[in-house]
Amino acid sequence: MEATFLLTLLITFLASFIGYELISKIPQTLHTPLMSGSNAISGVTLIAAILIYPEVGESQVLKIIVLTAIAFATLNIVGGFSVTGRILEMFKKND
Amino acid sequence: MEATFLLTLLITFLASFIGYELISKIPQTLHTPLMSGSNAISGVTLIAAILIYPEVGESQVLKIIVLTAIAFATLNIVGGFSVTGRILEMFKKND
Amino acid sequence: MIEIILLVSSVLFIFALKLFGRPSTAHRANTFAMLAMALAVFSAFNFDFSNYDSAFYITIIVSGLLGVLISKRVQMTQMPELVGLFNGFGGGASGAIAYVELSKSTLPLSDYFVAIFSMVIGMFTFSGSIVAVLKLRGKLNNVNTTIANIFSAFLPPLILLPAIWESEILSLEYFMLLSLIAGIIRVAVIGGADMPVVIAFLNSLSGIAAMSAGFIVNSIILIIAGALVGASGIILTLLMCAAMNRTLLDVLKGGFGSKSINNEYDKDPISTSPEDVAIQLSYAESVIIVPGYGMAVAQAQSAVKELTNTLKDKNIEVKFAIHPVAGRMPGHMNVLLAEVDIDYEDMYTLEDINSEFSSTDVVIVLGANDVVNPLARTDEDSPIYGMPILDVDLAKQVIVIKRSMSPGYAGISNPLFINDNAKMLFADAKEGLEKIIKSFELV
Amino acid sequence: MIEIILLVSSVLFIFALKLFGRPSTAHRANTFAMLAMALAVFSAFNFDFSNYDSAFYITIIVSGLLGVLISKRVQMTQMPELVGLFNGFGGGASGAIAYVELSKSTLPLSDYFVAIFSMVIGMFTFSGSIVAVLKLRGKLNNVNTTIANIFSAFLPPLILLPAIWESEILSLEYFMLLSLIAGIIRVAVIGGADMPVVIAFLNSLSGIAAMSAGFIVNSIILIIAGALVGASGIILTLLMCAAMNRTLLDVLKGGFGSKSINNEYDKDPISTSPEDVAIQLSYAESVIIVPGYGMAVAQAQSAVKELTNTLKDKNIEVKFAIHPVAGRMPGHMNVLLAEVDIDYEDMYTLEDINSEFSSTDVVIVLGANDVVNPLARTDEDSPIYGMPILDVDLAKQVIVIKRSMSPGYAGISNPLFINDNAKMLFADAKEGLEKIIKSFELV
C-alpha cells in the first residue's frame, strides 16, 4: 500500500493510539506474555528484509547483513509466538 | 489528502475502532452531551458541501439543494457544539 | 499545508473523544472538538474563498446564528427533541450532497453505489428523525404495524421498478422519495417511549451518511469524524437495548406498548401526605432519590436540589440512583440534575447502587415507574421481564411521588405501589416536593 | 490483492491486541497475531518467490527451527533473559536493514534521516539488550556511572567528527559503532535489578526501530505493528517506574543500588521451624502468599502449588498477592504460578488486596523483600520511599521464608523481619515449603 507521507503519519498516530488504549487495559497477570508477544511482533521487520533482499545486488557483505537481519527477525517471530503460546496455554487451562 | 480505496478503508476501520473503544468508556452521566456532541460532529458533512458547491454549475435547483445542506450542517455544528458546551459547563461547576 | 491541517484536525477529534471520558475533562473535549471542526472546515476552502458567492456566506451566517439561538433557548428537558432534530439535519445534509453528486453524469461506478447508499441513509434519517421528534412532542400517535409490514412486503418490487422505465434522472428522485417514505413509516410504527433508541440509532445513521459522503468527495477527515459519530450512536443504541433486555431488531419492529395489558391492583395503595413524608425523612439517616421521566415532565429538578440541601443540612446522606433508561434519553436525568448543580459524584448507576437499597432508610421514587417495577424480576409474561431494575422494593421505606396510579411507558401495573413498605404521594413531582420542603420548615 | 491481504493483516493485529485483554481470550489473541504475521510476511513476497535464492530460504528455515527449539527449552524462570535477547534481535534486524538501505546511494533525503534514526535506535537496542541479558544472568557487575558521564560529555564532538573527514560510507560504519557503544555503556551503568525496566524500554525501542524501517521501505503494516510494539513497551516501562515511585530518567541515569546502605538490625528476628509454621497454618482460616524474586530463584512454584492444595483441602482460603514489580519482569510471578496451574482468579494485584491484610490470619512472604518493606511508607531517606508496597506488616501473623537476613535488590534492611508479628523461616524457598508440607502430614 503506497501512501503519502502525511497519510502514513496519520495511520501511525491512529495505530499508536489504539495500541496505547488496548495495552493499558491488559491486566498485570498477562504482562510477561505481552512482552514475549511484542517480541514476536517486532519481528515484523522481516518484511523489510524480504523487500530489500532482491535488491542488494552483488555485494556479498550486504547480502550477509540482510541474511543476518532475516535470521534475527525469523527467530523473533517463530520463537516469540511459540513461547507466548506456551505461556498463554497455562492461563487457558484455568477456564 | 488523497488515498487509495483500501487505504481509506484501513483508516475507516482504525477510526471506527478508536471510536468504539473510547465511547464505550464514557460514563452514563455524560451520555446526553455525548449525543449532542455527535450531532455537532455529524455536521462535518459541511466539508463535502463546501467542496462541491463551486462545481454545481448553472442549475439553480442543485444550488438550492447544496445551500440547504450547508444550512443544515452549519446548524448542526454551531447549535450542537453550543448546546454541548452549555451542558458540559454544568458538569464542570462541580469540580 | 492543507494536509497538515487535516492531520492536526483528525488528531484533535480523537483526543477530544478521549477527554470526553470523564466529567471533569469533558468541557475541554468540547473545545478540542470545536477546534478540530474549525480546522477541518477551513481546510475545505483550500485557501480560496473567492469561489464562493454571497448566497453561500449568507446561508452559513444565518444558519450559524440560528444554531446559537436555538442552543441558548432550548430547555434541558427538551434535549431529546433537539438531538432528534439535529440528527435529521445531519442526515438530510449528507443525503442532499449525495443527491447532487449523483446528478452529475461523471460519477465513477464505485462512487455511484456509495452515493446511492449515502442518499438513501441520509434521507431515511431525515424523515425518520422528523417523525421521531413529533412523537416525542406527543404530536403523533402510534401507527399500526400492519402498514409497515405491507410497505416492507412491497419494497422489493418498488425498488426494482426503475429498471422497467428508462430515465435515469427520474429514478434518482424516485429512490429519494422511497427513502423518505421508508423513514416515516419505520419510525411511525415504533412506540413513543422507544423513541430514545430510535434517536440514538438515527444518530448512528447520520454518522454513517456523513462517512459515505466522505468516500464520495474523498475526504479522510469526513470519514474519520463520520465513523466516530457512527460508533457513538450504535453504542448508545445497544446500551439502551441491553438496559431494557430487548434487541434492536425487536425495538425497530415496532408495536411495543400497544397491547392493552391488565392494569389493576387487588389492594389499595397506602397514600401519604407531604407532612408525613417530611417527618419520615427527618428521622432517616440515608435517603436515595430515584428520578424518572416524571421529574422531567414536571421540571422538578430545582425542587430536588432544594430538598437535597434541606436533607444535607440535617446531616442526612442523599444519593441519586439513575437507571440507564430513566427518562427519555440516555443520561437525561444526569443532565437535569447537573443543571441544578447536583454533584455528579452523588449520581450512581444501577450496578453501583443496587446493593445499597436494602440498607437505606427512605427511597424517594420521583416520577419513575418502569425502572423500579419488580415484575421485571418475577413475572415472565411481563413485557419488561428480564430488564435490570433498581431494587427499591428492598429498602426499609419507599415513597413514590406521582400523580396517579396510571402506568409508565410499558403500560403495566407496578406492584411496588401496593408493597407494604411503600407509600404513595399523589402529586405533580414539583408541587409534591415543594410541599414537602414547606412541611420541613414546620416540623 | 496484496493490499487486501495487508488490510486483513492490520485488522487481525488490532483484534489480537484486543483479545489479549483477558486471560481467558488471550490464547486466541496469539493465534490471531500469528495469522496476521503470516499474512503480512506472505504479502511481502508479492507472489513472486523466484526472486529468492537458497541462502534466503535456508536462513529462514534454520532460524525458524532454532526459534522453536529455544521456545520449547526455555524455563519460565528464564523469561526475562529470553525477552531481553529477542529485543536485541528485533533491534539488530531493523538496524541492519537501515544500514543496507543507507549503503544505497539512491536514498531520497527524507528517507535518509529516517534510516539513520532507525539504524541508531536498532543498533543501540541490539548492544544494550545483550548487556542487559548478561547482567540478568549475573555475568556482569555494575559499572561506575562516571564512564557513562564521560561518554555522554564527549558524544556531541564524536557525532560531529565525520563532518571533518570526507568519505560518506565510512561515516556510516562510524555511526553504527557509536550506537553500539552507546547501548553498551548506557545499560552497563544501570543496576542489575533495574534491568526489567531497561528491557521493557528496549522492547519499546525495538518497536520504534521496526516502525521507522516501515517508513523506509514504505510498508504500512510494518508501521502499524511497530507502533503497537512501541506502545506496549513504553506502557510497561512507565508502569514499572510508577510501581517503584521513580522516573524513567532516574532509572536510565543508572547507579541505583550501588550506594552501600546501612543494613543492620537493632533486634534479633524471631526464627521459626517448618513444624511450627505447619501448626500455625492449620489453625488459620485465611492465608495470603506473597511471592517474590526468591521464589523464581528457588524454582519453588510446584511446592507453592502443593502447599496451596494442602491448605485448600483443609478449607483454608488461599490468595496470592502480587506486587507489580515482584520478581524480575512484569507479570513474572503470575506466569510462574500459572505454570503450576494456580488459578489466575486467585492472584490479586496490590490495589485489590492491600485492604485485606489486616483481616488475614497468616501471610507467607516467599522470597520477597523490597516489595513488602514498610520503610517505603515511613523512611523518607530510604531509596524506596514512596514506592507502593504490600502492607503485609498489618496481618495478624507474617512468616518470611528466605535464606538469610540479607537485603533484596534495593540493598536496605527490612524492619518487617523484626516486627513482633513476624517470624523468619531461614531456608531456600523450595526446601522450606517442602518441609512445611511434610510437617503437615505429621500434624
Ligand SMILES: NC(=O)c1ccc[n+]([C@@H]2O[C@H](COP(=O)([O-])OP(=O)(O)OC[C@H]3O[C@@H](n4cnc5c(N)ncnc54)[C@H](OP(=O)(O)O)[C@@H]3O)[C@@H](O)[C@H]2O)c1
Ligand atoms: N431513557 C431512555 O434512554 C429510554 C430509552 C428507551 C426506553 N425508555 C423507556 O422509558 C421508560 C422510562 O422509565 P421511567 O421510570 O423513567 O418513566 P416511566 O416508566 O415512563 O414512568 C414515568 C412516570 O412518571 C409519572 N409522571 C408523569 N408526569 C409526572 C409529573 N408531572 N409529576 C409526577 N409524576 C409524573 C407518570 O405517572 P403519573 O401519570 O401517575 O404521574 C409515570 O408513571 C422505561 O419504560 C424505558 O424502557 C427510556
Ligand SMILES: NC(=O)c1ccc[n+]([C@@H]2O[C@H](COP(=O)([O-])OP(=O)(O)OC[C@H]3O[C@@H](n4cnc5c(N)ncnc54)[C@H](OP(=O)(O)O)[C@@H]3O)[C@@H](O)[C@H]2O)c1
Ligand atoms: N519485577 C519487575 O518488573 C521489577 C522491575 C524493576 C525493579 N524491580 C525490583 O526488583 C525487586 C523485586 O522485589 P522482590 O521482593 O521480588 O525481590 P527482592 O527485594 O530482590 O528480594 C528477593 C529476596 O529473595 C530472597 N531469595 C533469593 N534467593 C532465594 C531462594 N533460593 N530461596 C528463598 N529466598 C531467596 C533474597 O533473600 P536471601 O538472599 O536472604 O534468601 C532476597 O531478599 C524490587 O526491588 C523491585 O524494585 C523489579
